[in-house]
Amino acid sequence: MGSQEVLGQAARLASSGLLLQVLFRLITFVLNAFILRFLSKEIVGVVNVRLTLLYSTTLFLAREAFRRACLSGGTQRDWSQTLNLLWLTVPLGVFWSLFLGWIWLQLLEVPDPNVVPHYATGVVLFGLSAVVELLGEPFWVLAQAHMFVKLKVIAESLSVILKSVLTAFLVLWLPHWGLYIFSLAQLFYTTVLVLCYVIYFTRLLGSPESTKLQTLPVSRITDLLPNITRNGAFINWKEAKLTWSFFKQSFLKQILTEGERYVMTFLNVLNFGDQGKVKFCSVLIKGVYDIVNNLGSLVARLIFQPIEESFYIFFAKVLERGKDATLQKQEDVAVAAAVLESLLKLALLAGLTITVFGFAYSQLALDIYGGAMLSSGSGPVLLRSYCLYVLLLAINGVTECFTFAAMSKEEVDRYNFVMLALSSSFLVLSYLLTRWCGSVGFILANCFNMGIRITQSLCFIHRYYRRSPHRPLASLRLSPVLLGTFALSGGVTAVSEVFLCCEQGWPARLAHIAVGAFCLGATLGTAFLTETKLIHFLRTQLGVPRRTDKMT
Template identity: 90%
Template sequence: MGSQEVLGQAARLASSGLLMQVLFRLITFVLNAFILRFLSKEIVGVVNVRLTLLYSTTIFLAREAFRRACLSGGAQQDWSQTLNLVWLTVPLGVFWSLFLGWVWLQLLEVPDPDVIPHYRTGVVLFGLSAVVELLGEPFWVLAQAHMFIKLKVITESLSVILKSVLTAFLVLWVPHWGLYIFSLAQLFYTTILVLCYVIYFTKLLSSPESTKQQTLPVSRITDLLPSITRSRNFVNWKEAKLTWSFFKQSFLKQILTEGERYMMTFLNILNFGDQGVYDIVNNLGSLVARLIFQPIEESFYIFFAKVLEREKHATLQKQEDIAVAAMVLESLLKLALLAGLTITVFGFAYSQLALDIYGGAMLSSGSGPVLLRSYCLYVLLLAINGVTECFTFAAMSKEEVDRYNVTMLALSSSFLVLSCILTHWCGSVGFILANCFNMGIRITQSLFFIHRYYRESPYRPLAGLYLSPVLLGVFALSGGITGVSEVLLCCEQGWPARLAHVAVGAFCLGMTLGIACLTETKLVHFLRTQLGMSRLTDKTT
């Protein structure tokens, strides 16, 4: 498969993932606003911080490293060995689920059952749901590697929609069930997710069309199960070693990604109610980042992993592939920078209004607006880091991954220390500031790697981080205008003044985007090209 074809499929995967994330986040957005009017913020805090942390930690530690290693295989990949390796996520998930469940029940503070009922059952069911989801991991890896885009979109969309409907129904009719509601909904979600993948592959592999096309490395559903043969090893040891390197890295990355939740859970820095408010603001602040940046990062990691060969310097690889990778990286960096700056500049003036509309005075008063404004700055760093790390992790050799783990260890330690200091100094905002610091260090590490990687080639993808002075001036002007508008029109002046404030922001945003289209013509051409390629790929499939 040529680099241009892989690029077209990655663009299609990113655009489909973007639509899927829009659907997910809109549903979650509406659901959270609905829940806030029926349940206490203490229950929301326990579910969204403590129980979700148990689930995400189990899932992340059990499968993240396997995904990165198994999706990096080349054309000569032995899929029977790869699938054997992926199935190891299940016993690993059982181990982490049991161990972390014991920690959550025996070592952490148990909430008051009168305020938050059924906590123990919630821990058991959230841990079980993580194991259930891992049962579908071999199907997911095979689907991702062969760009089964519609399968992912339909499966995850259906699961999220059904989970949301069940949650809303239970909240409306049996709100006294407490954590039972979210625990049953989470288990239902993972079960539907796995069943969709199993049913799809069962029907696909049993149809005569699939056997004629020979598009998959397996011919029947039983080929996806673990297999032992005397002629070769159970797993590919090169992939296994790479998995171990990514596992060490994943453990540290998880601390950085969910660091504030770990501190709230283990150190009791905030009570359950404050944790609920922080998590709601955190989810609202990261809404656009997850909508745009996460599908781009996931899709283009696959692109870079397929186009670039590990263990090889840029000068030793196919120059066509290196050129395409450099062009894509430069454009993605420019896109991430522009999107991040837009969120930072306009988010500052509209944070309080957004919180007031979403959750009322509970969110818009107190520390809520300051939290959201701080998060807008964090989103800018998050956007750039997502692009730089998706290239870095796809191009690094095993030895470089191991060296990077040392850096991640230092970052994890510094994050914990810095979070403690900043939280005692400025409250929950300290979590976001500590995240900004660590994200800046991670970006710096990735930029150094990219610079060294392309140093001896004629390509300079880091040029994507430069913007024209005119565009920077427009951003500064828009920030000033919307800031004055917030002081004069929002948020105690009533709805006519609020609508005027929104109109000012819309005008400034339109002006900024117009100047961006005029000054960043190279990025506009890239986006148009990839949109056309994704449509062409969609028609051919």
């Protein structure tokens, strides 16, 4: 498969992921607005901080390293060994589920059963749902490696929609069930998700259609189960060692990714009601701060999480891990550089747009959704701070997806030492800044975290391409005209906010919105005229002819 074809498939996978994220956030947005009318903020806080953290931590520690290692293999590898390695995520998930469940039940503060009933059951079922989801990991990786776009769209959409329907039904008819509602819905979601992948491959393999798919490494559903390979090796030890390197990195990355939740959970800087309120505020804006903190990060997660996941696969397929750019196929190196350059430019422009316009419209967004309760006090400051964080989050997602796809095992191990120091400093900084300036401290600590990670990735990319003619980091420089347009738009919208928002009534608010729309149009128009290379990339990739087979 040529690099251009892989690029086309990665673009389609990213666009499908973007549509899925929009659907999921919209559903979550509406569902949370509905739930908050029936359940207490304490229950919402426990679910969205404590139980979701248990679930996400178990999954991340059990599978993240395996995904990165197994998706970066070459076309000549033995897929039987890769699938055997992936099945190890299940016992690992059982271990983490039991260990973390014990911590959640025995070492952490247990909520008042009169306020948050059935907490122990919630811990058990959220841990079990993580293990159930890991049963589908070999199917998921095989589908991602071969970019089965429709399968991903159908499985995840169906799972989320059915989970939301079940949650809404139980909240409406059985609100006294408390955490039972969310626990059963979560277990139902993971079961449906895994069944979608299992049923798809069961129907596909052995059918006349599968004989036409010569790239598919399995021919029967039993080939996806653990088995001894022809050479007698159960797993590929090179992949296993790379997995171990990524596992050490994943452990540290999880601290950086969910650090604020750990601070909330283990250090009790906020009570359960406050955690629920943080989530309540985040739902409006984001649907944005993924449960506790990602207040303002909706657009970055909607756009850049699918891009990071899809183009990690692209870079891993096109580039040979651990090899210098001058020692690889130059056509592939050039395509990878061009893609990285375009993705960095896209991340920078999207992040700057959110930062510039988010500053002047944070208070209005909060006021429209939640009224004075959200738009007064620290709410606007919190969201404005997140606008800067979104810029860093977007750039970091792109740089790390390239870095982790191109690093050798030794480089990953060296990077882990940096992550260890960064994780320790991040947790300390989060605690100190939160004590000093409240919840804004979480955002400031996250900005510090992202800034260091971006610097590390940029240094790696510079070293990787320094002996080649390609300079993808040049995309981080914008034209003076575009920078001036951003600065002018920021100034105009800031003045507009002072005079038109938010106490002057709706006519003034609409005028403020009109000013922002005009400035946004001018900014996007300037970007369209000045960033011709990026526009060409988006046009060509969105217009890539689609394959006709049913899998994509």
